Amino acid sequence: MNIDIMLDKLSKSKFRNSFHLNKKMKDYVYEKGMDTIKCHAYDFVLSRLASNEPINDGSQTPMKGHPVFISQHACACCCRSCLEKWHHIPKGRRLTNMEIDYIVDLLMRWIMIEVENEK
Numbered sequence: 001m002n003i004d005i006m007l008d009k010l011s012k013s014k015f016r017n018s019f020h021l022n023k024k025m026k027d028y029v030y031e032k033g034m035d036t037i038k039c040h041a042y043d044f045v046l047s048r049l050a051s052n053e054p055i056n057d058g059s060q061t062p063m064k065g066h067p068v069f070i071s072q073h074a075c076a077c078c079c080r081s082c083l084e085k086w087h088h089i090p091k092g093r094r095l096t097n098m099e100i101d102y103i104v105d106l107l108m109r110w111i112m113i114e115v116e117n118e119k
């Protein structure tokens with residue numbers, strides 16, 4: 001799925017579009033830099049989503065605490081049910097490397113747009 005098309009679709013969902021980065025989160029992104037945030041995104045996706053049966057699937061993504069978590073809710077990459085519903089990535093099997101890259105690219109694009117919109 002094309003990332004721009006997906007972001008456009010997500011922005012039309014009242015629920016998904018209700019998630020935004022606050023000033024503190026944006027400051028954190030600036031402070032750490034996009035490369036580091038991207039590493040965090042890979043860590044979270046690999047440890048919380050990628051396995052065939054993620055632990056606490058459906059509630060593994062906090063609503064606060066890290067910009068990537070917020071991005072995951074905004075981008076419907078919070079759990080395997082949302083990945084299946086929005087991104088047509090089936091549950092019950094391990095994510096492929098291509099899917100992991102796609103998810104991280106989407107999350108990072110959303111974060112970049114949020115950060116740039118501040119100014």
Ligand SMILES: [Zn+2]
Nearest residue numbers: 078079081082
């Ligand atoms: Zn979800």
